[in-house]
Amino acid sequence: MIMKKKYRHILVNSSAEIDFLNRENERLLKDALLDFMGEDRFAGANPRVIKTIDRNNFVMNCMRGYERDIVLALAFAKEINGVKTGFYTLKISGTIKGLAK
């Protein structure tokens, strides 16, 4: 029996406008998270940008149990592709719909 994967969705606001539809930017963000978390925790978390709301707001998801690590790692990511920015985690929810509440 295949076990259902459980995710946590994180609503993130960035101070600078960054286009996460550009895969390169997403890769650079993941590199910044990997640098802080280490390979073991990063592999367990498996974070991804899953929805771009606008150029300042996006939704990431990660495996359940690792959301706190992602929140902390985002606090230390300050530059993406030469653009200085701050990432503010606004909300964590089990569903994308829950982020909108």
Place this chain on the structure above:
Amino acid sequence: MQLTTTALTVPDGERMEYFDIIDYSGHEEDPERLAGLLGYRKIFELGKDALLVDAKDADSLARSGKKLIIRDSSEKGLLIHALKNSAVIGILANSNLDADVMETVKSLRKLIILSASALTSTNKHTRIANLGKMRRVVRDCMHKKLKLAISSFAGQKEYMLSSLQLVEIAKFAGADEETARSMSGALGDFL
């Protein structure tokens, strides 16, 4: 999707309120809107709501009418004297504090304040060194039951933090869950 941040709730249903201090002015955003977005009850500004001063200047600046936060110093006598000033709310300390100073802070019911920017606005090696010092301070203060607070002290917009992140950084610095939440809300009682 309307973006707001709900304040974190503690298990018994009481609504926690979080506060932050930033170290820059001239930001174009409405402070109340920014506080609402990041999950704070209020964001204070250094220079406007409080001053960060050296211990030797505390007496002269107390007349300004603003609350004072004094920087840690190796001059124990000056620190203890400054702490007795009613305008002083606490010490900004990111490294080991003297035992007598900690006793004075405890007896006067002042704060030991930690700056998250010591971790977020430095390179990796400096951050690791600062983290080690901060963890020792948190461990000692928790052991002596001193009141702790943490704020971002962001010098630029990029170094600001949401309330969620501030609580996580307090835990990263060695606090348990309950202490981390109270650290993020402690400034509200003093400012």
